[in-house]
Amino acid sequence: MRRASGTENQKKREGRLAGKTVVENSFFGIHPLLASPKKFSKENLIRWIITATGWITVIILTLIMLLLFTEGLPIFSTTNPFSFIFTTDWYPVSDPPVFGILSFIVGSLMVTLTALVIAVPIGVAASAFLAEIATPTLREIIKPIIELLAGLPSIVLGFIGFLLLAPVVQNAFHLSTGLNGLTAGIMLAFICLPTIVSISEDSLSAVPKEYKEAAYALGATKWQTIRRVLIPAARSGIMASVMLGVGRAIGETMVVLMVAGGRLALPNFITDPLSAMTGRIAIEINNAVFGGLQYQALFAMGIVLFLMTLAVNIIADLVLEKQRRRYA
Amino acid sequence: MKRNLSILAIPLVIILLLTSCSSGPSTPTISPTSTSSSSPTATSSLSGTIVVKGSDTMVNLAGVWAETYQSKNPGVQITVSGGGSGIGIAALIDGTTDVCDNSRPWTQEEVDKAKIKGVNPVETKVALDGVAVVVNPQNPINELTLEQLAAIFVGNIVNWKELGGADAQIVVLSRDSNSGTHVFFKEHVLQAKDKKAEYGKQVQFLPTSQSIADEVARNPNAIGYYGMGYLSLEQKDVAIKKDSSSPAVKPSAQTVKDGTYPIARPLFCTTNGQPSGVIAEYLNWILGPEGQRIVGELEFVTIP
Numbered sequence: 338m339r340r341a342s343g344t345e346n347q348k349k350r351e352g353r354l355a356g357k358t359v360v361e362n363s364f365f366g367i368h369p370l371l372a373s374p375k376k377f378s379k380e381n382l383i384r385w386i387i388t389a390t391g392w393i394t395v396i397i398l399t400l401i402m403l404l405l406f407t408e409g410l411p412i413f414s415t416t417n418p419f420s421f422i423f424t425t426d427w428y429p430v431s432d433p434p435v436f437g438i439l440s441f442i443v444g445s446l447m448v449t450l451t452a453l454v455i456a457v458p459i460g461v462a463a464s465a466f467l468a469e470i471a472t473p474t475l476r477e478i479i480k481p482i483i484e485l486l487a488g489l490p491s492i493v494l495g496f497i498g499f500l501l502l503a504p505v506v507q508n509a510f511h512l513s514t515g516l517n518g519l520t521a522g523i524m525l526a527f528i529c530l531p532t533i534v535s536i537s538e539d540s541l542s543a544v545p546k547e548y549k550e551a552a553y554a555l556g557a558t559k560w561q562t563i564r565r566v567l568i569p570a571a572r573s574g575i576m577a578s579v580m581l582g583v584g585r586a587i588g589e590t591m592v593v594l595m596v597a598g599g600r601l602a603l604p605n606f607i608t609d610p611l612s613a614m615t616g617r618i619a620i621e622i623n624n625a626v627f628g629g630l631q632y633q634a635l636f637a638m639g640i641v642l643f644l645m646t647l648a649v650n651i652i653a654d655l656v657l658e659k660q661r662r663r664y665a
Numbered sequence: 666m667k668r669n670l671s672i673l674a675i676p677l678v679i680i681l682l683l684t685s686c687s688s689g690p691s692t693p694t695i696s697p698t699s700t701s702s703s704s705p706t707a708t709s710s711l712s713g714t715i716v717v718k719g720s721d722t723m724v725n726l727a728g729v730w731a732e733t734y735q736s737k738n739p740g741v742q743i744t745v746s747g748g749g750s751g752i753g754i755a756a757l758i759d760g761t762t763d764v765c766d767n768s769r770p771w772t773q774e775e776v777d778k779a780k781i782k783g784v785n786p787v788e789t790k791v792a793l794d795g796v797a798v799v800v801n802p803q804n805p806i807n808e809l810t811l812e813q814l815a816a817i818f819v820g821n822i823v824n825w826k827e828l829g830g831a832d833a834q835i836v837v838l839s840r841d842s843n844s845g846t847h848v849f850f851k852e853h854v855l856q857a858k859d860k861k862a863e864y865g866k867q868v869q870f871l872p873t874s875q876s877i878a879d880e881v882a883r884n885p886n887a888i889g890y891y892g893m894g895y896l897s898l899e900q901k902d903v904a905i906k907k908d909s910s911s912p913a914v915k916p917s918a919q920t921v922k923d924g925t926y927p928i929a930r931p932l933f934c935t936t937n938g939q940p941s942g943v944i945a946e947y948l949n950w951i952l953g954p955e956g957q958r959i960v961g962e963l964e965f966v967t968i969p
Contacts, residue, residue, distance in 0.1 A: 425866075428863055429842060430842050430848070431863060499876070499879075504883060507884075513833065513834045513836050513884075513886050514836045514869065514880070514884060514886075514887070515884075516869065516871075516880065594872055595872070595876070598869045599841065599869045599870035599871055599872070600866070600867065600868065600869045600870070601864075601866055601868070601870065602866030602867060610869045612870075620841050620842075620843060620870075620872060621841075621842060621843065623748055623749070623751070623752045623755070623843055626755065626774070626775075626778060627755070627759070
């Protein structure tokens with residue numbers, strides 16, 4: 338940064354000499370405008386507003402994080418962080434209350450993993466179909482429909498899971514109840530499917546057509562081309578779509594609340610009734626006494642959830658960036 | 666420039682909408698003359714708004730009360746929402762509701778919390794309710810003692826054959842911790858003998874009474890509980906024995922009122938301080954013959 342500042346200043350000077358303000362090199366973006374109030378034109382006003390909105394987003398996000406941490410961290414003065422994360426007793430309204438969220442972390446991970454096992458093969462196959470096999474007209478029809486699925490309110494999927502899927506799952510696997518992790522996982526697969534299909538399709542379409550032409554020139558069939566050339570070439574984009582799907586599934590609340598069964602014990606199998614972190618927070622935050630221990634514990638659970646989705650999103654970003662650089 | 670202005674307009678519109686929503690109902694504009702002509706016998710000169718929040722067990726009852734009362738008194742606007750007794754109590758403490766419906770008494774902790782905020786909760790008993798224990802109609806079990814019931818929900822009895830039923834795992838369904846019924850059932854059934862008893866780990870917590878009713882209706886291994894108002898022919902109510910030597914009693918208006926049904930409770934409307942003005946009129950109407958007739962119609966029990 339220090340080394341670059343000389344050339345930066347030089348660039349700025351050049352910029353001013355040329356009669357325009359160089360914004361992209363200043364840290365806050367507002368600075369050049371303040372430095373030259375005489376150039377307060379319409380152009381500058383718009384630029385200022387846009388910069389401000391950008392910064393407001395960042396500030397709001399920071400404040401949300403700050404709130405999450407200030408409300409959640411105090412729980413660790415009464416419950417030690419290790420037992421909070423690695424024990425399974427959750428009695429928030431007992432006296433004294435006990436907070437251990439391992440069951441819910443495992444529950445969240447189990448339903449998310451189930452959703453992925455179902456959604457990834459279907460999603461990647463569907464995106465290969467859209468990118469390579471479907472005619473352009475068909476693609477123009479199918480892709481928006483799949484993306485429309487993403488807009489389906491999750492409560493509607495919750496109803497479908499509760500009324501239609503739960504009895505089917507119960508009978509198919511001879512379970513004592515149809516409200517369990519598997520039912521929730523299947524419904525979550527529907528939720529992350531559109532993300533996976535849409536982004537995978539984009540990255541498959543972004544593979545340079547020379548790859549495809551070379552494969553066909555070598556006598557490869559369509560299937561061989563898709564499997565051995567296109568999917569490996571687009572794998573980081575497909576990975577990113579999966580990661581974004583994970584983020585979508587792990588944060589989903591309504592579906593798991595309605596169909597996962599709501600048992601507080603550590604689930605042994607995916608066919609056990611279970612609770613996920615999101616559902617617990619949603620159901621309990623309403624009657625938690627403001628600032629009380631249960632309230633703090635729920636915020637702390639929110640922190641854990643936030644860190645998990647943050648990690649997933651960062652990984653997705655890194656993978657996408659890799660893909661972008663490869664075909665830049 | 667036009668674009669800019671429209672961007673700025675969005676938050677303005679939102680703010681306007683929000684303020685108009687909150688200020689709208691609080692300034693009723695119905696004149697006394699027009700209301701008196703529509704229903705001359707009722708006390709129709711009343712006007713104002715009442716916000717009612719709380720128990721899911723009571724939400725249907727509160728809804729019918731509000732509708733009937735509003736049709737008699739068009740100047741009064743009553744908004745009813747559920748969520749659980751805990752939610753209603755938290756709302757009364759925070760001052761976001763006028764009346765809190767609670768199906769369990771306030772805890773000392775909640776009263777203290779309210780006093781700190783300058784809220785003085787005054788409970789009015791408005792009806793009685795029996796918590797019905799339900800199983801699937803296919804289940805051969807017809808009666809349980811309180812002790813057996815506690816053992817099922819704590820997790821000491823896990824198979825129906827231990828009670829003389831089929832060889833199948835018991836699917837135990839409970840309301841979630843935001844429900845007054847959850848707390849009432851824990852304190853009156855689970856902790857009847859052992860003050861430290863908790864719901865067992867195999868218990869499934871479902872978000873609403875209706876979802877318990879639906880699951881019991883279709884799952885032959887399920888057992889659940891909820892207020893008597895939710896009973897229907899799709900579930901079988903279990904007769905409860907106080908102990909092994911006492912008679913088995915089914916939940917009904919009669920058995921709740923005469924105290925023979927062991928899992929019964931009072932339902933309350935709580936206000937901040939003694940009710941006054943339109944709220945006092947409303948609560949008096951609820952306690953009067955018309956309000957209590959509705960209590961009976963919705964299969965709750967009128968206060969003696």
